[in-house]
Amino acid sequence: MDFPSKLIENAVVELSRLPGIGKKTALRLALHLLKAETDTTANLAEALAKMRFDITYCGTCHSISDSAECSICANQLRDHSTVCVVADVRDVIAIENTGQYQGVYHVLGGVISPIEGVGPSDLHIDSLVTRTTAEGSEVREIILAISPTMEGDTTAFYLSRRLREVEHLNISTIARGIPMGGELEYADEITLGRSIVERQRQAR
């Protein structure tokens, strides 16, 4: 594609690095910004940069946070004995939006994927084990809320093996309702909420 301006070309190139955004869409977005008030672009550029450079992660659950402890971990009204283990922050947001869950979370930061070279040590698995087995830990239930894909199932299997020796700990997986091979984040709120409420305790 030829561009009448290097400035537009650069913007299109950078926009089209985003997932699902091709050159044509990127050009559309760039030209939209050119027509809109300068503030629209200034606010967008600033919000993106601020997010990327100022974001921190919760020291307990590894979720995204604006401070050292996230608002969920810091909330004493939540049930800290129940930990919902998810692959991604996206899943925390999706489950929070169901309004069905009162426990806390643990964000793995991905799933085990030999093909993509992601092993257990690349994920926040050790800190989950520590959090569960530490002296005085109040964790009594682990809910594995991981997408039922091949990598997700491998990860869930690995986690239950690592945790099965822990005494007085129930391990459950979210109920069927999520279609097999489906991505958690695309589930509607009702299905996802229900799959949390009807979670199934795992045989040990």
Next chain:
Amino acid sequence: MDFPSKLIENAVVELSRLPGIGKKTALRLALHLLKAETDTTANLAEALAKMRFDITYCGTCHSISDSAECSICANQLRDHSTVCVVADVRDVIAIENTGQYQGVYHVLGGVISPIEGVGPSDLHIDSLVTRTTAEGSEVREIILAISPTMEGDTTAFYLSRRLREVEHLNISTIARGIPMGGELEYADEITLGRSIVERQRQAR
């Protein structure tokens, strides 16, 4: 939607102001940026801001430009007697990419739309007339390459009325081939290129 971080929420809000980007897609893009190198976000934010604040428009054809005269108007190898009139910079890019057109352009900046309150004086129409009628003007042909929508047809009709008194000026419209009601920018390159080559001279 609830967000675990104000920083993410702001980024999602600003991203979802872009056309065709909903909250879910915006969140996906924001989380993608968080996972990618910081450079990805820094480069994107800078490219957008630079584009918006540094862009200029060609004084002759009103196309986007990095300087006072665009690279097409400045190119003496192009045929300056033929002016292709388009609604938008997107159309210039689309026609340039066909490789079928050697003339120059005139970008109206939109089409006449009474519903959206866009009248002839909101578009670069006077400067087209001046450019065509000025003492010593080398313009001999005007190609109206405007999408055949209702507003586009109104605009083309208005332009041919404004220009019909100009002596020694041929006015043509791009050939059929663009589906009725279709948007120019979505046409494939072959159809669009052909519609330029087979442009139809308008009866006066």
